[in-house]
Amino acid sequence: MLSLLWLVPTLPFLGFLILLLFGDRMTKTLVGIIGAGSVGLSALLTMVIGYQFLASPPPDHAFTQVLWTWFEVGGFRPEIAFRLDALSLVMASVVTFVGFLIHLYSIGYMHEDSSFSRFFAEMNLFVCMMLVLVLGDNLLLLYVGWEGVGLCSYLLIGFWYQEPANCTAAQKAFIVTRVGDTAMAIGFFLLVTQLGTLQVQDLMHKAGEMWEPGSGMAVAATLLLLGGAVGKSGQLPLQTWLPDAMAGPTPVSALIHAATMVTAGVYLIARTHALFALAPSVQFLVAVIGALTLLLAGFSALVQTDIKRILAYSTISQIGYMFLALGVGAWSAGMFHFMTHAFFKALLFLAAGAVIHALHHEQNIFKMGGLAKQLPVVFWTFLIGAGCLASIPLITSGFYSKDAILWYAFSSEGGSIWLWMAGLAGAFFTSIYTFRMVFIAFLGEPKGHIHHRPGPVMLVPLVVLAFLALFSGFIELPHNFAPVQMFSNLMDTVFHSHGHSHEEHSSAALEGILQLTAGIVSLIGVAAAYFLFLKDPSKVEKISSTPAGSFLQGFLLRGWDFDRLYDTLFVNPLMALARINKGDIVDSLYNGLASLTQMGHYRLKWIQNGAVRWYAAGLALGAVILLGVFIFT
Amino acid sequence: MNTAFYIASAVAVFATAKVVTHTNPVHALLYFIVSLLAVALIFFCLGAQLAALFEVIIYAGAIMVLFVFMIMMLNLGTDTALREAQLFSPGIWIGPSVLSGLLLFELAVLFIQGEPQSASNAAMVSPKDVALSLFNTYFLGVELASMLLLAALVGGFHLGKRDQAEELPGEVK
Amino acid sequence: MNSADIIALLPLILLTLATIAVMLAISFKRSHGLAAGLTALGFTATFLLLPAISRVAPHPVTPIYLVDTFGLFFSGLLLAASLVVTLLAYGYYETRSGFREEFYLLLLMSAMGGLVLVGSTHLVSLFIGLELLSVPLYTMVGFSRTARRSLEAALKYLVLAGVSSAFLLFGMALLFAATGSMDFSRILEMGRSGDASSTPLMAGLALIGVAVGFKLAIVPFHLWTPDVYEGAPAPTTSFVATVSKGAMTAVLLRLYLLAGGVIPDSTVTIFSILAILSMFTGNLLALMQNNVKRVLAYSSISHLGYLLVAFLAGGEYAVEAVTFYLTAYMVTSLGTFGIIALLSDREGEPELLQDYSGLFWRNPVAAGLFSLFLLSLAGIPMTAGFIGKFYLFAAGVDHSAWLLIGSLVINSAIGLFLLPPDCRFHVCRSRRKSHTNPSAGKRSGKPARADARFCGYFLVWGLPRVPDSSDPQRDNRLNSAYHSF
Amino acid sequence: MASIPLEVSLFLSGLLFSLGLLGVLVRRNILFILMSLEIMMNAAGLAFVAASSHWGVADGQVMFIFIVTVAAAEVSVGLALVLQLYRRIHTLDSDAVSVMRG
């Protein structure tokens, strides 16, 4: 069955082709069936392959299927090959399963839209590209997937292209990610020229041999790869595009900007973990970037009014957690948080989508209210999602994955107390803004009226995701609870060389205390949100009315003003320079040359004035010159 | 003989200068004839009788007479002298005189530098020798000169002709 | 006057006979066709006799005139050009009334002057040849005496040619005074050996240089060219542009060969400066010109500048480069002016560029040929002009005369500015009628078209094999010319 | 026949030559230009005759004869031209004869 691995990405691609060529001639239901069906089949196939992989693991826990040699240039021989190991299995299964649910959901959500088939074509292409990224054996094939998803996110953010704002958002997303991708490309050039290959396994093997830890080459390579990861996952320097990416339809935000694409950076770092292990300084940088981003995003999320932007900022901060985990060397914890986050963040987005759909595209939470009673199912699923996000202790999967990250941030030798403190503060802010959103949007007196309730095709995915969000946490319990660590055992088959190094640090008791503090902090956050936003919102208005308060609110609302910074630093000067030089100075250089010759013409024309005596004078002058030269030399 | 040479050359130079500067065409013409006669005398001093003879007969006689006819035909009397005068602004003298002065200076330098040849064995070249060399070494030259004159004849005839048919005053094409 | 002399002098004799025949024809019955026919017959007969004469070459006829293969080759060139001019003249004057037959008389005599010049090795024959070439030209330039502009051109040409021949005479006098003899080779020997006082000799050469410069229209002496080319009727202009310049180049080439290809440094520098100036002046002035004949006048000035490059570069390629470039230049000028003559009619000649707009659609053959000649002038491949320029490059590079080659490249580039507007005008314009002479381009004399096409074919077909020269007879004469020195 | 140094006569002819050149450049009346042209021709003739008398050969005088013929030919064509021009523009000012320029 493993040999059918190549079919997993090709199924959505076939879906894409069919919809692209015959989409506009098919009925909506048929389009829906093909769109969702192709991803569903791929999910089913992944499950089967996954089962067989887990049941009888192939030799050294990895199965590589080579399709054909891409090209061969002087010793560098990249191949089109797919590789299945624990890491890519988890990624593929999450992508296909969550993808299928979102496709199902969007049949309902996008039903009235005119270019229905184009939407599903682009979504299918996205899933295919994501799978190529995840399953790609060498970095070049990964890069194909990487850019492919970038293109699909551009197309899908700008899906409603009549609206100019959407187009600029899409353009911004593509260009900012492209900046990161270029850094990554330069990293590839370095790897190709130094190591002669981009095949991930022997790349790491050769790097291990040729570069000793901390060497310049390793640092440069990992730094450049980090650039790419930061661009795609919307981390600190290049995170400005993610909040604007909410311009796309909500299923797009759910699939691309929550569950799958934005975690590509995490996957890249996880995949090339041996390289990062070779450069501890860069690994620590990853952790620092993660910490800073989660704080920054957390603060911004506090003041957002648009429900999707709150979720966007929360995604940035949760990925910050994953970067923190990878930075401190807790590879499996990072991936575990990726999985749980994919479930509950997709759930939150879809629920938000249902709310927006019901309130006829109203996204401002202050214009919603009292939806709990009108949309009970949506409310309860949204509450479960919010719970996981805020990592309510013991019952939600978010608690187990985030707690593991906090524990490793503290305990592993790469981590430090400061990173743990940052993580804890982040958790506190997360629970505040999450329940702020819940209380304002769902409780309180109803403001707008419901147009039409979401149909079953939208509710089923919500319920399934809610179930997954709740119970996915139990496959990886912390050590002091129970010896159930199925997920990390699976992950060890990939990161075997770098096992957890927390044992020698301290005893299980300390771990217990930390878990306790994390749980209490999140509960306090919930209470604070209750008091501030449900009991008497007046106190919040009072603070935000003061000049300092309103400035702070505006500053945070615009995402710490990174946009203005980048505009003044890069965008505006470049555009101004381009506009000035529209006429191409070099061109005027040549026109100058031409006018010079013409000026020569008019100057000489003056000599030709037609008078006989003037011509005779010319003759005489010539004679005098010639005579002078011949006599005196 | 030398003194005659020097007197004749002085006369020639003076006459030519007058020709160039004189406004009235007829007077200028007469001065020119005087200058030609002076040159003829110089030829005689140099022992070239035949050349002197030709100078007088052809140059002074034929060509100058042609000029006189032309002046009479175009009746360039006194009024042209006046018109000619105002054409003479001192300004236009500077340029040309500088040029011809330079030319003269270069020629002068040339001749002063040139080391004096052996004393000129001024053997008198008799017309017989001239005729002899004319008709054997330069026989071809004479024939071609005749063709030259024929060409001038045809040219003069064609250009001089008055076309009644096309007598369009001031027709410019 | 033994038989060899007679045979050697046959070309001159034949032309004289032709002249007399034409005069008698005119006196009996003024028929334009007859006069033109006789002239053409005269030229072709002489041209065909040249190979026969070449057997007796080299044979000095009287010390002042030498008939050798070199001379015969250039005589052949001049005669061919004159024949083409006769055809053009016939086509041109066919539609005009008035006294037309005299033109052929003058043409015959002027061609004879050219032949004398080409064969001259003596100052007297140089002078007589030059004057015999020029005097008929004065009248030919001013031939349509009703047109004020041609009279003005004739006057200018007369006065300036007069002054230049005065300078020539004075130069010769100085040479004669310095060396006592009038024979080229003797003078050059005396000059090289330096026993005669060298300064008067150099001065004499300088003044002769003035006359040469005037005839070849090198920069300081070029001022007359545009006015005369514009004023004179088209056949005369083609004659001036080709035969008179060709003859003078032949004399220059003979002097160059006599001096054994060695030119003193001072002369090389001054003439390089003049050559570069001619190139730049010619090209720059032709740039924005609107009158076609003035454009061709200026470009002929620049072409002579290019020709001088070959002379000054020297080396074994020089003579071959000069000969070939001259031939290519003559053919191109005959072609271009032929087209102008061909397109002109009773009202006048198509002078302005606008007159040629849309010509391609009205008379494709003429327009095609005209573009071809312009391409050759600019030296675009596929044309003989290119091979000419290529030879110049080769000569220049072979002798690494970098300054000259550099200016040659720059000027060819400027020359390109000149080409497209002309091509563009008569090819790219729409089918609009030109206002000045609507009938232009329609009517074309049979012979005029024939000769234009001849030039065209030579140009294109000339390309591949010219160096080993299509006309075997001309080639061996060329080689033999070298051996004779 | 006392010896007259060649340089003197050559200088004399140079002087006449420059005067002729001056005449051509200065005078605006075309007749005068032609006349100055004749002066220059005559000066050259003088130089030739002087040189031939100095070298004692006849070539110079033969050359002089040719010069005279050429001068005659030029004058005849020139004057015919001037006549025709006068009939056209009724003036002899050479600056009027400069329609073609540029």
Next chain:
Amino acid sequence: MSLVWLILIPMVGGLVAGLVARKNESLCRWISLSALILDSGIAINLFAHHWLGLDLPTSTRWLVEFQVEWIPRLGAGIHLAVDGLSLLMVLLTLFLGIIGVGASWTEIKTQVGFFHFNFLWILSGVIGVFLALDLLLFFFFWEVMLVPMYFLIGIWGHENRQYAAVKFFIFTQASGLVMLLSILVLVFTHAAGGELTFDYMKLLGTPMDGTFGLLVMLGFFLAFTVKLPAFPFHPWLPDAHTEAPTAGSIILAGILLKTGAYGLLRFVVPLFPAACQVFTPYALFLGVVGVLYGAMQAFAQSDLKRLVAYTSVSHMGFVLLGVFAWNDYALYGVVMQMICHGFSSGAQFMLVGALYERVHTREMGRMGGLWTTAPRLGAASMFFAMASLGLPGMGNFIAEFLVLAGLFKVSVTATSFASLGLIAATIYSLWLMRGTFFGPNDKQWKIADLNARELSLVAALVAGLVFLGFYPQPVLKAVHPALEALQQSTAQAPVPVAMNRR
């Protein structure tokens, strides 16, 4: 002998098409199309013959060779030969020629005969350039290419076509003359040593070092970078493209620019290895500036064709970088770039031409939101815009990846700056799409979508690019022996491996 046929068939075809057009215009189009197809038949047969392993013993460098005397006096012969590199270029020429004829099926209505005559003569000139191994013959074909192109732009162009045609003509002709000068100096220095010949193989070894060699090399370099076009000599390209008819733009961008690149590969570096090594830093600088300047100009333009033209300047900057990096990665990258850029820019111009036929304007300001009325045209433009920004999965990505990887070995700073070009490429491609297909359709355009003919041409180009993107092996295998030989010819001069960190 087949090589001579390769050149003659388009010439003859052009003549026949020209003559037939008077009577029946559509027949003329079919004739020119069939001439091209016949010609490409020969080329494909040659390619198959070579690629299927039936190739000649690897000792001979050329697959097919044809030599005959031309001007014995100067030692110039008609020496045509083809190896992997030139065969690919000939195939590209013929393919784009067919696309060009197809694209101008309806666009050219006036003087169709003369148009096809010029069009086919340009193609035969270009094929001649790719096959000629005798420098004089090369220069001859180099000029033959020029005159018909001048007429093509001058007669069938758009508004101020005269200016553009003249500008194009003077730029290329003047630089051609400088090249002629260099050829002659090379030939004569060689003649001083050995016999006088213009043959490339014999001239290969002439010792050309010091500043003298550099100057001669610069003569060649100038002619080819004007044609490339590289940075300082590029202003003719945008004008020529904006004014040329669609078919003219396609072959101008698709093929004529490649003659410059081919010249650099075949003549400049092998003939002057030492001079090139000294000149490499400056050439790299020019290349990088070309990439960035071209890109910056591209997204400043409001005229669609000017934008695409400047993108060609930027892409050709990569070629210059690759040639002067002169190692195996870079050279393969250059060949791939030449072919893929031919495809993508040819396609972009065809689509822009199609758009012009429908919207009659090239100003992006007056378009916008065309996706709604012409989705297929939009999808095709999107595909080729992505190709031009180097999206992986298309040939351009592999080309740029290989060029930059090869360049990385030589100079890191140059590579990093050139990589900025990738970002700039994204900006101008999205700017193009934003200006035409996305955004509100406020001008209410109602335009017809791509018809069957145009779709088939687009499909051919899409297939080509994707095939090159995912399986470029046949191309790389075909060009392998040629590049090997080129590198050998400069082997004795130490190749600048990681020469300096400039």
